[in-house]
Amino acid sequence: MKRWLRRVAFTLLGIMALAALYVAVACALMFWPANAKAPPAPELEAWVLSNGVHTDLVFPIHSAAIDWRQIFPLAHFEAVPPDAEFIAIGWGDREFYLNTPTWADLTASRAFGAMLGGNRALLHVTYLRRAQLRRGAYRLPLSEAQYKQLAAYVRATLPSGRAVPIAGAHYGKDDAFYEAEGGYHLFETCNTWTGRALRHAGVSASRWTPFDFNVTWHLQPASP
Template sequence: MEKPRTIPSVFTPQWLPLGSLVLLLVTLALALTGCAAEKKWQYLPATRGEERSIYVIAHGWHAGIALPAEELGDELGFVREYLRPGRYYEFGWGEAEFYQADKITPAIFLKAVFWKNPSVMHVFSMPAEPAQQFPGADMVELKLSATGVKHLKDSLRTSFKLDAAHRPHPLKGGAHGEYRFFTAQGYYLITHTCNTWTAKVLASGGVPMDTVFTLRSGGVMRQAKDARKEYLKLRPDRAEQEGMQ
């Protein structure tokens, strides 16, 4: 098995020297972090056999969504043409220059924070299960119904900018096909970050998420974990099984 992948620089930008600006951004994010207290699960699986697993994974500032390869379907199967074969595929959305940069400069950071910018999709082909691929990472497994997964995949697909033949626009990629960027739909704003996008995609699949003020990966993960707890309450048979493990 391939050695677990080290989280790349696109997930861990080196902009810590910009202390005051980082503090300003974090303070703004904390002030605007919403909650999903009034949200409810949608498209719940009717039986345990209908449950489909997806994963929410935090990489520093950014949180992505991973699906098993067999769940790509017609909606997302096109990514296989641009990537090595994988067991899971992780999807993320973000500001085009910031997300693709090998090194984050002050200019790139300021542009991402204070301007309306184009966006890209990032897809990573994972040869191992998420827990093995990212050991120690903050992640949560969620159970969706087939209907929920279908809606989530439709949302992911519409995040790609496709041409008239329904093909994506590939951009920068890994040397071995481990990841690829694609031109995306929508603009990145300080009020609509990669994590706002992640929350919206999860909500499309029926997960109770705040989709307005979820600006930080911590907000995504907290709500995803709360959603998992609520799901277990709604499915006592699943809660009992988890308690026995």
């Protein structure tokens, strides 16, 4: 019995040590950012939107670079607000996304299942009013060229570059889910997808971003 308890104790200590190392590495890398240079003068409105756990990229619906309505048609949504100005795009675990519309729906098994991996990913796309960016928004200092790089990164996440909607999958009337490349796991989270997008576009960002604060650390909070 004592030997069994000792094994359990060592296993738990090992798990705690690995979890602490995971967080420590994520925090340490924030102080060694990629693209550590002065940002350009912003040429358009764009943000990272965080709910404290998950991050989305937020872009104007239409600009000279791209019209997102051509990629994610309004017909895929139940009712996009007529005054929507922006589109939020996030990447995440399929099972978690589809079965956790609110934090009240979160279960331990679902959270551990996402961390362990094995599920395909989805894109979650929402058309937003400006007022929906009053909390958790961080301004992206993007040039037009950087914005085009971010748009290309998002499109590359779509299988064969096509937006394939998940039929009947919505949180509300202004959002939809799409098939996406990749799979979610402990080292490839929704926030690593966002952080990689920023690095790809030349925005200053931590070299590894498993948590939302890793993504937003080098950005300035802003109220549109």
